[in-house]
Amino acid sequence: MTRCYYRSILLCLAFALWQHAVSAKEAIVVVVNSANPIEQMTRSEVIDLFMGKYVAFPDGEKAVPVDLDGEQPIKQQFYHQLVGRSLASINAYWSRLRFTGRVKPSIQKNTEQQVVQYITNNNDAIGYIPISKLTKQLKVVYQLNE
Amino acid sequence: MNKSALVFRLAIVVIFAASAVGFLSTLIFYRITYLNELALSKTKLTQLHSTISPTASIATYLEEQEMVTEVVNGLLTNDIVKGVDLVSPSLKITSPLYEKTKDTLEFKIFSPFEPDRVVGTLSITPNLVEITKRANKISFDNVFIIGIQTAIVTLIIIIVAYVVVTRPIIQIADRLHHITPGTKKRVRIPVNHKHSELGSLVVDINLLLDKTAEQIKQERNLRDEVERLSRHFRTLFEQSTSPIILTEPKGNILLYNEAFLHLLKKLDIPFKRSYGPYLRELFIDQALVDDCVEMAFANDEIASGEFQLINNNQEIIWVQCIITASITDAYNEHHQITLHDISKRKQQLEQLDKTANTDKLTQLLNRRGGEQKINALIQSKTPFALLLLDLNKFKPINDIHGHETGDAILIHVASQLTKGMRRRDILSRWGGDEFIIVLPNIPATELKDIADKIIALIEAPLFIPQLDSSLSVTASIGATLFPDDQTSLKALLECADQAMYWSKEKQRTNPQKCFSLYHDWLAMRREQS
Numbered sequence: 001m002t003r004c005y006y007r008s009i010l011l012c013l014a015f016a017l018w019q020h021a022v023s024a025k026e027a028i029v030v031v032v033n034s035a036n037p038i039e040q041m042t043r044s045e046v047i048d049l050f051m052g053k054y055v056a057f058p059d060g061e062k063a064v065p066v067d068l069d070g071e072q073p074i075k076q077q078f079y080h081q082l083v084g085r086s087l088a089s090i091n092a093y094w095s096r097l098r099f100t101g102r103v104k105p106s107i108q109k110n111t112e113q114q115v116v117q118y119i120t121n122n123n124d125a126i127g128y129i130p131i132s133k134l135t136k137q138l139k140v141v142y143q144l145n146e
Numbered sequence: 147m148n149k150s151a152l153v154f155r156l157a158i159v160v161i162f163a164a165s166a167v168g169f170l171s172t173l174i175f176y177r178i179t180y181l182n183e184l185a186l187s188k189t190k191l192t193q194l195h196s197t198i199s200p201t202a203s204i205a206t207y208l209e210e211q212e213m214v215t216e217v218v219n220g221l222l223t224n225d226i227v228k229g230v231d232l233v234s235p236s237l238k239i240t241s242p243l244y245e246k247t248k249d250t251l252e253f254k255i256f257s258p259f260e261p262d263r264v265v266g267t268l269s270i271t272p273n274l275v276e277i278t279k280r281a282n283k284i285s286f287d288n289v290f291i292i293g294i295q296t297a298i299v300t301l302i303i304i305i306v307a308y309v310v311v312t313r314p315i316i317q318i319a320d321r322l323h324h325i326t327p328g329t330k331k332r333v334r335i336p337v338n339h340k341h342s343e344l345g346s347l348v349v350d351i352n353l354l355l356d357k358t359a360e361q362i363k364q365e366r367n368l369r370d371e372v373e374r375l376s377r378h379f380r381t382l383f384e385q386s387t388s389p390i391i392l393t394e395p396k397g398n399i400l401l402y403n404e405a406f407l408h409l410l411k412k413l414d415i416p417f418k419r420s421y422g423p424y425l426r427e428l429f430i431d432q433a434l435v436d437d438c439v440e441m442a443f444a445n446d447e448i449a450s451g452e453f454q455l456i457n458n459n460q461e462i463i464w465v466q467c468i469i470t471a472s473i474t475d476a477y478n479e480h481h482q483i484t485l486h487d488i489s490k491r492k493q494q495l496e497q498l499d500k501t502a503n504t505d506k507l508t509q510l511l512n513r514r515g516g517e518q519k520i521n522a523l524i525q526s527k528t529p530f531a532l533l534l535l536d537l538n539k540f541k542p543i544n545d546i547h548g549h550e551t552g553d554a555i556l557i558h559v560a561s562q563l564t565k566g567m568r569r570r571d572i573l574s575r576w577g578g579d580e581f582i583i584v585l586p587n588i589p590a591t592e593l594k595d596i597a598d599k600i601i602a603l604i605e606a607p608l609f610i611p612q613l614d615s616s617l618s619v620t621a622s623i624g625a626t627l628f629p630d631d632q633t634s635l636k637a638l639l640e641c642a643d644q645a646m647y648w649s650k651e652k653q654r655t656n657p658q659k660c661f662s663l664y665h666d667w668l669a670m671r672r673e674q675s
Contacts, residue, residue, distance in 0.1 A: 047259050053208050083259035093204070093258070100210050 026130040028078050030142040033123045037061070041141040047083060049126060051093070052102045057126075065105035066115050066127035074112060078128045081144040152312045157304050164296040172289045179288075180281040187226045187272045188251060194224060195253050195268065202232070206255045206266035209237045221270060228273035234266030247271055314344050322351060328362040389485045395471075397422045400480065409485065414458035424469045424481055430454045439469055452488060464492040505575040507553055508560035516574025516582055520635055523572075523586060523628075530586040530628050531593055534642035535563075535600070537579035538620045538653070547617075551610055555619055562603040582642075590627060590663070597623050597661035620657070622649040626664040 030046050032038055038057050048054045049065050057063045068075040071087050079090050094104045109115045112129050119125040120137040134140065195202075198217055205213035218230045218239050229244025234255070250271045257263040314336035325331045332352045339345040383390055389406035393399050397420040410417055413428070421427040429435045435453055442449035449469040457463050466486040473479055503515025511519065523530055537559065544552035556579065563581065567573050572584040585596065600623065607616040624646025632638045645664040652659040 044260065044263065047257075051207075051259060085259070096201075096204065097208070097210075100208075100213060102208065102210070 025077070026132055028074065028081065028128050028144045029131050029134065029140045030126065030128050030144070031119060031134065031138040032126050032141055033119055034137050034139045035123050036139060038141055039139070043082070043142065046142050050082065050105065052097065052104065062124050064107060064122060064125045066107045066109060066118050066125050067105040068112070068115065069108040069110060074128075074130060078144065152315060153304065153308050156307050156312065157300070160300045160303050161296075164300050168289070168292045168296050172285060172292060175288050176281060176285040179284045180278065183277045183281045183284075184249065184272070184274075187277050188249075190224075190226055191251050191270050191272060194221060194227070195251070195270070199253075199255075200258065202268060203255055203258045203265070206232065206234045206237075206268075207257045207259075209234050211237060211239070214239050225276050226273050227270055228275070229271040231269040232266060233269075237266075244269070244271055247274075249274065311344075314339055318344065318348055318351070325355065327355065327358045329359070388487070389483075391425065391483045391485075393420075393424070393481045393483065395423060395479050395481060396420070397425070406485075409455075409487070412457075412459070412461075413455060413463065415456070424449075424467075424483055428455050429467075430456055435467070442469070443471055452492075462489060462493075463487065464489045508556055508575050510560050510564070510581075511572065511574035513574065513576050516572060516576065516584075517635065519572045519574075520582075520584055523584065524633070524635065527629070528586050529630075530584050531588050531590070531625055532628060532638050532642050533583040533585070533593075533597065533600075533623050533625045534576070534639070534646045535581040535583060535604075535621050535623050536646055536650070537604075538622060538650070540579040540619060543617065543619070547610070547613060551612065551617070554610060555608060555617060558606075558608040559604055559619065559621075562606060563600065566600055566603050582639075590630075590665070593625055593663065594661060597625065601660055620653075621660065622646050622653060623661045624649055624664065625661070631664050 030041065036057075038059060038061075041058070045058055049057075049063055050067070055063060076087055079085055079087060083090075085093075097103075107118065107125070109118060109127075112133050115127045115129055116133055116135060116138065119127050120135065126141070128144075129138075131143075198220060201213070202217045204210075205217050214232055214234075214237060218232055218241055221227050221230045222241055229241045231240045231244045231246075232238070232255075246269065250269050253268045253270075254264050255266040255268055257265045317336055318333055321333045325333065332355060333348050335345050335348045339348070383403050386403055386405055389409045390401075390403050391399055391406055392401035399419060399421075407417065415428070424435070424439055426432045426435050431453060435451070438451045439449040450467065452464055452466050455463040455465055464487075466488050468484045468486075470482045470484075471479060472482060503511055503518065505512040520530075520532070537555075540552065540555070543555060556575075559581070560573075560575065563573055563583070567583070568585075570586055572582075572586075574582045574584075576582045583600070585593075588596070601621060604621050605618055607618040609616045624642045624644065626632065626638050626641035626645060628638055631641050641664040645662045645667050648667045648670075649660055649662040652662065
């Protein structure tokens with residue numbers, strides 16, 4: 001009987017996790033401060049900023065990419081949808097560039113809320129958030145698709 | 147070593163052929179090796195590219211000069227890479243030895259994050275010198291092996307050819323060289339070649355030698371025979387007492403013997419190259435010779451005849467001449483002329499003829515001789531008068547004074563008659579005391595005078611030493627005319643006899659009437675009857 005109980009608990013947990021994953025599959029948008037003159041960005045422009053190729057917006061203004069730390073699902077989803085790679089692969093990429101002086105985005109926030117907060121306060125910042133976290137102070141420049 | 151020797155030639159041909167084949171195969175092999183190496187190098191370069199592709203992709207994507215340089219230098223460490231050129235929109239790294247050639251490989255560099263975004267181009271030029279060097283080394287090894295192979299095969303071929311073919315041929319040639327055709331020496335079959343082509347060659351050679359020897363023997367015999375014959379013929383020709391002459395149809399003398407020169411000397415005629423066809427200029431009656439030869443040759447016969455030769459000396463030379471026409475092997479016509487001196491025989495015959503026709507005692511023609519001559523006149527229808535003369539009372543002289551006296555009288559009469567005759571007249575002792583006188587072409591009217599003259603001549607007295615006195619004879623003559631009286635000798639003789647007896651009859655009464663014509667006797671008979 002007890003074995004049967006544990007099994008039902010495990011099943012419940014798996015269901016909960018699945019539910020969580022579905023909720024995480026929410027669309028992700030790339031946003032900047034609404035004061036930023038940039039209106040739209042291409043996928044390549046977004047990649048170039050987040051993968052360290054450029055440190056400026058296409059119009060030449062300085063850009064500060066804001067990333068999430070750790071291995072949060074939203075971060076996983078972002079990189080997967082943007083460049084089709086796992087976080088491990090992305091980390092390997094950065095460690096390969098360690099000796100070139102190039103670094104991954106220096107601004108790392110713990111939560112999506114902190115990201116929103118940072119971009120709201122910095123005009124040159126750029127970051128990614130689930131579309132549900134969008135505020136009036138933010139401007140969507142690129143929307144990631146499935 | 148003899149440069150045309152078989153082994154030498156064979157060696158040259160084999161070495162040359164082997165070298166040529168080796169050279170060609172080396173060339174082809176080199177080319178194939180080179181192309182293979184080139185293809186291999188391209189494969190290697192592609193593999194190299196695959197190896198550095200992720201790094202190159204990142205480096206180019208970021209246009210990170212140091213990284214790109216690292217990639218380029220990494221590639222250059224390979225000895226099959228000659229030069230590298232990496233180009234991105236704002237970066238171009240080119241190695242010092244890089245140049246774009248047809249063998250240069252170009253790879254597009256894609257962004258590491260966007261598989262369809264080209265971020266740069268990587269060009270790699272293969273190191274042809276290195277590839278060539280490798281191909282050369284492989285080829286050299288190959289040439290070395292082919293060379294050794296060629297040398298060994300050549301050596302084996304030469305040795306085998308020498309042992310199996312050349313040496314036996316040389317032996318055969320050597321033996322054959324020392325064999326004189328016609329001798330009994332033969333070529334021996336080389337060892338182990340009893341059933342090979344060389345063996346049958348030797349058998350055939352020996353057969354040929356046998357045949358040659360046989361032919362040489364036959365030829366030698368034939369030559370000996372010919373020599374012997376020609377010696378005999380030469381002896382016959384040279385020693386012949388009869389002149390033998392070979393001429394061309396026009397008369398040029400080709401060949402003559404000593405006897406011919408002797409004949410010319412005898413005739414006192416100088417030697418010439420030609421005396422006309424069949425030596426006709428040497429004959430007296432050339433027309434006769436021409437006729438004889440023409441007739442004979444027209445009938446494909448040998449011309450022969452007896453002819454008198456022109457002679458500047460006194461002697462009369464008669465020859466029997468035989469003229470043969472012959473065609474030589476070279477289709478030239480020749481005349482062979484043989485002359486037999488028959489003068490002596492001719493003379494003897496004439497002498498014999500003369501003896502047979504002459505009266506021994508009086509040296510006049512005898513009856514036989516007379517008949518011949520008269521018949522000849524009759525045949526030629528020459529008119530003549532025939533006188534039959536008979537001595538009167540001759541038998542008593544013989545009886546009384548003996549035969550010797552009688553003979554002396556007859557000789558005397560004959561000589562007296564001869565005195566009165568012309569050259570063309572015929573005088574003959576017909577027998578006993580009978581004489582016939584034939585006078586050609588004489589008018590009948592003159593006969594009486596001639597008869598009187600003859601009688602007068604006969605009646606001339608003859609001194610007989612034994613009797614120590616002179617004797618004189620009378621004669622009776624009867625004459626007849628040809629062709630007036632008769633046309634045959636026999637009949638004419640009968641007529642003359644008749645006339646002569648009439649004379650004798652008349653003489654009894656009148657000794658002066660000692661001559662009568664048959665014609666007159668006939669007339670007298672017609673009157674009486």
